[in-house]
Amino acid sequence: MKKILITGGAGFIGSHVVREFVNKYPDHAIINLDALTYAGNLENLRDIEGKANYTFVKADITDAAQILAIFREYQPDGVIHLAAESHVDRSITDPNAFVMTNVIGTVNLLNAAKEIWADNYEGKRFHHVSTDEVYGALGDTGLFTETTPYDPHSPYSASKASSDHFVRAYQDTYGLPIVITNCSNNYGPHHFPEKLIPLCIHNILNNKPLPIYGDGKFTRDWLYVIDHAKAIDLVYHNGRDGEAYNVGGFNEWQNIDLVKELCKQMDEKLGRPAGTSARLIAFVKDRPGHDLRYAIDATKINRELGYEPSVTFEEGLGMTIDWYLDNQEWLNNVTSGDYQKYYEGQYRGLGG
Numbered sequence: 525m526k527k528i529l530i531t532g533g534a535g536f537i538g539s540h541v542v543r544e545f546v547n548k549y550p551d552h553a554i555i556n557l558d559a560l561t562y563a564g565n566l567e568n569l570r571d572i573e574g575k576a577n578y579t580f581v582k583a584d585i586t587d588a589a590q591i592l593a594i595f596r597e598y599q600p601d602g603v604i605h606l607a608a609e610s611h612v613d614r615s616i617t618d619p620n621a622f623v624m625t626n627v628i629g630t631v632n633l634l635n636a637a638k639e640i641w642a643d644n645y646e647g648k649r650f651h652h653v654s655t656d657e658v659y660g661a662l663g664d665t666g667l668f669t670e671t672t673p674y675d676p677h678s679p680y681s682a683s684k685a686s687s688d689h690f691v692r693a694y695q696d697t698y699g700l701p702i703v704i705t706n707c708s709n710n711y712g713p714h715h716f717p718e719k720l721i722p723l724c725i726h727n728i729l730n731n732k733p734l735p736i737y738g739d740g741k742f743t744r745d746w747l748y749v750i751d752h753a754k755a756i757d758l759v760y761h762n763g764r765d766g767e768a769y770n771v772g773g774f775n776e777w778q779n780i781d782l783v784k785e786l787c788k789q790m791d792e793k794l795g796r797p798a799g800t801s802a803r804l805i806a807f808v809k810d811r812p813g814h815d816l817r818y819a820i821d822a823t824k825i826n827r828e829l830g831y832e833p834s835v836t837f838e839e840g841l842g843m844t845i846d847w848y849l850d851n852q853e854w855l856n857n858v859t860s861g862d863y864q865k866y867y868e869g870q871y872r873g874l875g876g
């Protein structure tokens with residue numbers, strides 16, 4: 525039986541990856557390793573937690589000894605590494621946590637994999653899940669390809685870029701079989717409401733202002749989270765050793781247009797008069813060092829592995845809103861307690 529250890533499996537993207545693998549590969553043992561930080565939530569996995577091929581291990585990747593002990597116990601053949609601090613705004617207020625988890629944590633995992641695989645890399649793979657933010661910011665034109673030079677600007681993207689470099693260094697130095705995926709912005713069910721889309725859904729439901737940084741003309745390239753999970757499956761199983769694959773769906777939106785589309789769909793679904801939610805839009809102080817535009821050239825993963833997203837943005841957004849409307853208890857649970865403190869600090873003076 526093949527054993528795959530997935531880190532960060534209780535988070536937003538990780539929970540979709542764990543679900544995809546547990547359901548699709550009943551003859552593989554899937555071990556979900558997660559520290560359950562504010563972003564980790566086992567509620568995200570209720571539907572698969574009873575499956576025979578699923579195990580959860582609570583552990584912190586910054587603890588090298590604990591990680592090595594877990595690798596020795598479970599002897600995974602493959603690692604899919606998603607555990608990270610993932611929010612740019614939090615990285616601006618507390619960069620050190622990003623260095624610890626994203627850089628040191630990644631190196632601890634690489635060391636553990638190298639140690640238990642002991643230079644016998646047959647059938648082994650370390651898949652590092654990264655972001656397009658490592659490439660920096662684009663102007664009005666152009667796309668990020670796999671050969672775009674790294675130029676990270678935020679503490680978050682700098683920590684992810686650093687982790688990518690370590691992963692490549694372990695391939696170059698020790699021959700560790702690695703692949704990297706650099707994906708664009710994800711959206712979908714279980715997205716923590718500190719990020720733009722779920723934050724706006726939550727605020728619309730509560731008639732609170734929708735904070736748009738700067739002039740709202742910043743552009744992101746959005747991919748439905750289940751399409752990211754499918755890309756990870758494809759690259760993990762069929763990608764070439766040592767390669768990076770950009771993942772995206774050629775789907776760019778300026779923030780203000782995206783939020784207007786969200787408001788329109790929310791009004792329809794909530795049976796409110798058109799224009800009700802859009803009246804909540806509030807332009808606020810810009811994020812420091814805010815990257816103007818991200819856009820992925822996903823030609824390589826399409827050409828080599830036949831990858832294509834399965835849903836359009838309008839469909840994916842509709843499914844996402846439906847999920848939040850059907851799971852308001854999930855939203856209420858994650859926005860109680862510490863979330864209130866974070867929100868008040870981040871959006872001081874916004875009111876609502």
Ligand code: NAD
Nearest residue numbers: 532534535536537559560561563564584585607608610710
């Ligand atoms: P998330 O913040 O929702 O989840 C992160 C998970 O990692 C949580 O379950 C958390 O408990 C766990 N974790 C954090 N620190 C840990 C530690 N020290 N030890 C063990 N577990 C720890 O993040 P996400 O949005 O699901 O992102 C997952 C990965 O995908 C990250 O590596 C991120 O950089 C990358 N990524 C995210 C996006 C996006 O749009 N969200 C896009 C491209 C790439």
Ligand code: TYD
Nearest residue numbers: 612709718719720721735736737742744779
């Ligand atoms: P976010 O969801 O934080 O993802 P990232 O910073 O990783 O791209 O932000 C998406 C875009 O939305 C980004 O340009 C910042 C902007 N934004 C706002 O305008 N207001 C907000 O309250 C948030 C959280 C983000």
